Amino acid sequence: MRNSADAVIYVGKAKNLRARVRSYLAPGRDGRYQIPFLMARVADIEYIVTDTEKEALILENTLIKRHRPRYNINLRDDKTYFSLRMDPREEFPRLTIIRRVTPDGARYFGPYSSASAARDALKQLYRLFPLRHYPLETCRRRGRPCLYYQLRQCSAPCQGLISREEYAALAEGAALFLEGKNRDLLKALKKRMEEAAAAEHFEAAARFRDLIRSVEITIEKQKMVTAGGDMDALGYTRRENRFDIAILFIRGGNLIGGRNFSFNWEMDDAEGIASFLNEYYNREVYVPEELLLPLRIPEPEALEELLSERRGKRVAIVLPRRGTKADLVRLAVKNAESAAEEGLRSREGVEGMLDGLKQRLHLANLPRRIECYDISNIQGRHAVGSRVVFMDGLPDRNGYRRYRIRGMEQADDYGMMRQVLSRRFTGSGSDDPLPDLILVDGGPGQLNVLTAVLAELGVAGPDAASLAKSRVERGAEQEDLLRSDERVFLPGRKNPVVLRQNSAPLLLLARVRDEAHRFAITYHKKLRGRETMQPSVGGIPGVGEKRWKGLLKHFGSLKKLREATVEELMAVPGISRKIAEALREHLRHP
Numbered sequence: 001m002r003n004s005a006d007a008v009i010y011v012g013k014a015k016n017l018r019a020r021v022r023s024y025l026a027p028g029r030d031g032r033y034q035i036p037f038l039m040a041r042v043a044d045i046e047y048i049v050t051d052t053e054k055e056a057l058i059l060e061n062t063l064i065k066r067h068r069p070r071y072n073i074n075l076r077d078d079k080t081y082f083s084l085r086m087d088p089r090e091e092f093p094r095l096t097i098i099r100r101v102t103p104d105g106a107r108y109f110g111p112y113s114s115a116s117a118a119r120d121a122l123k124q125l126y127r128l129f130p131l132r133h134y135p136l137e138t139c140r141r142r143g144r145p146c147l148y149y150q151l152r153q154c155s156a157p158c159q160g161l162i163s164r165e166e167y168a169a170l171a172e173g174a175a176l177f178l179e180g181k182n183r184d185l186l187k188a189l190k191k192r193m194e195e196a197a198a199a200e201h202f203e204a205a206a207r208f209r210d211l212i213r214s215v216e217i218t219i220e221k222q223k224m225v226t227a228g229g230d231m232d233a234l235g236y237t238r239r240e241n242r243f244d245i246a247i248l249f250i251r252g253g254n255l256i257g258g259r260n261f262s263f264n265w266e267m268d269d270a271e272g273i274a275s276f277l278n279e280y281y282n283r284e285v286y287v288p289e290e291l292l293l294p295l296r297i298p299e300p301e302a303l304e305e306l307l308s309e310r311r312g313k314r315v316a317i318v319l320p321r322r323g324t325k326a327d328l329v330r331l332a333v334k335n336a337e338s339a340a341e342e343g344l345r346s347r348e349g350v351e352g353m354l355d356g357l358k359q360r361l362h363l364a365n366l367p368r369r370i371e372c373y374d375i376s377n378i379q380g381r382h383a384v385g386s387r388v389v390f391m392d393g394l395p396d397r398n399g400y401r402r403y404r405i406r407g408m409e410q411a412d413d414y415g416m417m418r419q420v421l422s423r424r425f426t427g428s429g430s431d432d433p434l435p436d437l438i439l440v441d442g443g444p445g446q447l448n449v450l451t452a453v454l455a456e457l458g459v460a461g462p463d464a465a466s467l468a469k470s471r472v473e474r475g476a477e478q479e480d481l482l483r484s485d486e487r488v489f490l491p492g493r494k495n496p497v498v499l500r501q502n503s504a505p506l507l508l509l510a511r512v513r514d515e516a517h518r519f520a521i522t523y524h525k526k527l528r529g530r531e532t533m534q535p536s537v538g539g540i541p542g543v544g545e546k547r548w549k550g551l552l553k554h555f556g557s558l559k560k561l562r563e564a565t566v567e568e569l570m571a572v573p574g575i576s577r578k579i580a581e582a583l584r585e586h587l588r589h590p
Contacts, residue, residue: 008067053302083110100284109178129174230288235332246335260339287311357505367437374516376524385420386520
């Protein structure tokens with residue numbers, strides 16, 4: 001569906017497209033108020049015929065990613081959960097934390113809601129199964145086992161303290177434990193304990209006995225919800241055009257976590273869930289054996305076929321009506337309702353904070369999109385500018401930008417700010433919309449630069465302000481240092497606005513300002529560090545950028561390279577005495 005400007009505003013699919021479109025356009029066929037509201041914006045409908053329903057699913061996802069229609073589900077800002085990866089083809093497999101699940105022959109476990117949650121899982125796992133922590137090459141360069149071996153959280157395969165077969169048994173046990181196949185794990189451990197005891201390897205048998213006890217204690221703390229299998233249970237709730245979805249992750253029969261999504265959706269519920277599933281599982285996420293849904297979606301067979309291809313095994317879409325699986329769906333619905341309530345309270349809080357900021361600063365716009373700019377340099381060197389964007393009080397990192405200041409060798413914060421703002425607002429297009437509020441770090445001087453640039457470029461609409469950091473002062477008869485309030489300067493007003501300290505509007509502005517400063521100084525340090533690690537070597541015959549990087553890698557730091565003798569320099573492959581002597585002289589007198 002396209003609007004009058006020929007922009008794509010909605011992409012959909014249907015086995016019977018005529019009936020689907022007719023249900024939207026016919027008066028009274030759809031009782032929801034938002035459908036006529038959407039249809040009033042549709043100027044043209046374009047369609048593509050595919051051979052199969054699966055092709056339609058793939059095409060729908062491709063077109064949504066390309067056009068990003070306003071009325072489709074958009075998950076591009078959603079974070080990717082973490083997983084644990086084990087490659088059984090390695091000599092001594094280890095577990096690593098990764099973001100993306102790829103079909104590379106490795107085994108993946110999870111997902112985990114954060115890197116810290118994945119690290120906690122690893123920490124507990126290493127106490128049961130002492131797998132190696134670091135790359136094998138790094139470990140083998142050590143002269144003795146690492147500290148984890150002393151803590152009994154690593155079996156030191158790098159030092160030959162465990163055989164490959166015994167280590168493989170540990171790795172398989174860890175995999176079974178992470179997959180929730182605890183019965184298989186205990187059965188395998190008991191078998192190995194009996195074999196070790198029969199062979200009179202009593203120390204090994206005792207280790208397996210202790211491991212069995214630890215696993216049994218850990219299993220007792222877990223809540224079993226169903227008899228094995230990997231499933232995702234989905235629940236949803238809807239309030240007008242707000243759609244909230246909750247997914248519960250069941251791995252090996254254990255409920256290990258969940259995930260919530262909230263977005264605007266104008267069409268019917270079943271179509272919304274189908275569109276969500278197609279986009280969500282098209283990303284780097286784990287695809288389970290079963291999807292438990294609360295209602296039937298259009299053309300489920302096509303989605304099953306597509307997900308089965310991505311998983312490499314059959315995937316079933318199930319609508320449970322009774323039993324444990326139905327209970328899981330109802331639990332997912334409760335989670336969706338809870339998330340919707342929390343989201344509503346959060347949105348009301350954000351609305352109140354933004355409205356308070358608007359009223360207190362007498363802004364023309366509700367400051368939903370705030371852009372903040374800052375400059376970082378040392379006496380004009382490595383000068384950079386930064387832009388950060390906050391949407392509804394939260395960072396929108398897709399809108400962050402870094403600016404390298406050009407043609408300015410002296411410290412001139414006003415001139416640098418002018419350059420950054422001019423580059424930002426010259427030829428702004430729809431891909432980079434104008435903000436509601438533009439904030440600069442500084443006082444009246446920086447604010448005057450901002451208003452002058454906006455006037456010169458004819459940029460109308462955004463409000464402007466500057467936020468000056470609090471100052472440390474000491475009175476004539478006082479020994480204690482006093483910190484002044486943060487001050488907000490506005491165009492056409494001599495005296496600053498002093499917001500109540502620790503109030504939500506001021507904390508938001510300070511957070512935006514501090515984030516712009518952090519982003520600018522990070523880029524500045526990066527450029528400065530690049531120069532420190534790569535000084536000019538153009539005057540040294542035979543030493544180019546590649547060889548210079550090799551020298552730094554060999555010695556580990558620029559300090560050690562400066563301290564190296566000619567003989568030590570010649571020990572680096574490709575460095576002759578002539579080059580070593582020239583390099584030594586250059587490093588002494590740069």
